[in-house]
Amino acid sequence: xxxxxxxxxxxxxxxxxxxxxxxxxxxxxxxxxxxxxxxxxxxxxxxxxxxxxxxxxxxxxxxxxxxxxxxxxxxxxxxxxxxxxxxxxxxxxxxxxxxxxxxxxxxxxxxxxxxxxxxxxxxxxxxxxxxxxxxxxxxxxxxxxxxxxxxxxxxxxxxxxxxxxxxxxxxxxxxxxxxxxxxxxxxxxxxxxxxxxxxxxxxxxxxxxxxxxxxxxxxxxxxxxxxxxxxxxxxxxxxxxxxxxxxxxx
Numbered sequence: 001x002x003x004x005x006x007x008x009x010x011x012x013x014x015x016x017x018x019x020x021x022x023x024x025x026x027x028x029x030x031x032x033x034x035x036x037x038x039x040x041x042x043x044x045x046x047x048x049x050x051x052x053x054x055x056x057x058x059x060x061x062x063x064x065x066x067x068x069x070x071x072x073x074x075x076x077x078x079x080x081x082x083x084x085x086x087x088x089x090x091x092x093x094x095x096x097x098x099x100x101x102x103x104x105x106x107x108x109x110x111x112x113x114x115x116x117x118x119x120x121x122x123x124x125x126x127x128x129x130x131x132x133x134x135x136x137x138x139x140x141x142x143x144x145x146x147x148x149x150x151x152x153x154x155x156x157x158x159x160x161x162x163x164x165x166x167x168x169x170x171x172x173x174x175x176x177x178x179x180x181x182x183x184x185x186x187x188x189x190x191x192x193x194x195x196x197x198x199x200x201x202x203x204x205x206x207x208x209x210x211x212x213x214x215x216x217x218x219x220x221x222x223x224x225x226x227x228x229x230x231x232x233x234x235x236x237x238x239x240x241x242x243x244x245x246x247x248x249x250x
Contacts, residue, residue, distance in 0.1 A: 001117055002026045004046040006036040006063060007079065008055050012102075016050065019106040025113075033058035037066055047120070048075035048113060051096075053087065061094055068095030072172045075116045079104075092215040097176040098202070099212075115203040120175040150185050152244070153233075155224075157185055166224060176201060177220050184234060189246030191237045217242055 003020055007013040008031050020027045028043055030036035033055050040046065049067055053060040064076055078091040078099040088099050097116050100109055150157040156165045162178055164171045173181065179201050184192060194213045198206055201213075221228040235243045 001048065001113075002028070002046045003113070004028050004030070004036060004040060004044075004049040006030045006033065006050065006055070006060065007052040008032060009052075012052075015106075016109065019110065020113075023110050032056060033060065033063040036063055040067055040071065044074075045071060046074060048077065048116060050077050050079055050109075050113075053078055053080040053091070061091060064091060064096050065094045068174070072174060073120070075113075075120055075175055077112060077116065088209065089211060089215055092212060093219065095174060095219075097174060111203075112206075115206065116175070118203075119179045119201065150182070152185055152188055153247070155185070155233075157182060164224075171223050173220070173223065176216055177223070180216055181220060181224075184242060184244040188244045191240055191243045193241040195241075197241060213241075 001024075003025050005013060005016055005020070005027055007016065007029075010031070013029055013031070017027050017029060028039055028046065030039055034057060036049070036051070040049070049064075051060040051063055051067075055063075060078060060080075064078065067074060067076060076096045076098075078088075078096045079102060080087060080091070080099055081102040088101075091099055097119075098112055100112055148158060148160050150159070154167045156168070157163070158165075159182070162175075164173055164178065164181055180197065183197065183200050194210045197213050198210060201216075217234060218228070221231050221234055224233060225231045233245055235245050237243050
């Protein structure tokens with residue numbers, strides 16, 4: 001796993017670097033936002049970026065926004081010393097997958113990284129199925145093809161490719177957004193609680209705020225809905241969670 005680490009304080013950067021390398025992760029370091037962006041262009045692609053928020057020049061938020069624009073499939077975790085709710089939400093709205101608040105334990109950070117990385121990868125079963133399909137490509141049945149795709153109304157979701165299309169036009173999603181859409185589409189017509197979404201998408205032992213769910217739903221709606229303020233596909237189940245509307249066609 002290749003990690004881009006952006007942190008301007010050498011002591012913290014060294015602490016994080018040591019723990020990442022102990023977990024067999026390859027680390028590329030930057031002490032400011034400009035260097036991080038240059039490294040992403042010259043030495044990428046990276047699997048995950050760890051971005052400090054408070055930096056001497058451009059902020060971690062700005063770096064996050066630019067990285068998300070250039071590298072939609074990159075995982076992004078914000079490292080922040082701020083406890084204000086609006087700062088957490090702002091990072092998520094700009095495309096971060098998660099945030100870890102300082103001071104954090106090495107165990108918490110590694111767990112968050114591994115959880116995000118798992119969301120970015122197809123399952124072992126899917127990889128085996130894909131290999132089997134490659135060997136027997138000439139005999140592949142329509143049923144085998146359907147198993148890899150989920151179709152609802154104008155949407156087509158490919159599990160192995162981890163992509164989503166609406167009316168045959170690809171919608172670019174982050175790894176977290178794709179996992180969230182898959183969960184709701186697979187449970188079409190069923191209400192899914194925020195707690196269940198948090199557990200299924202971010203992991204059973206995630207200790208963050210439920211608002212991470214709401215912010216990601218808002219981001220997805222902005223990408224798939226004609227009018228995100230009046231969603232036709234992802235319904236809010238007030239006081240509970242969300243539901244992919246059954247039979248929705250837009």
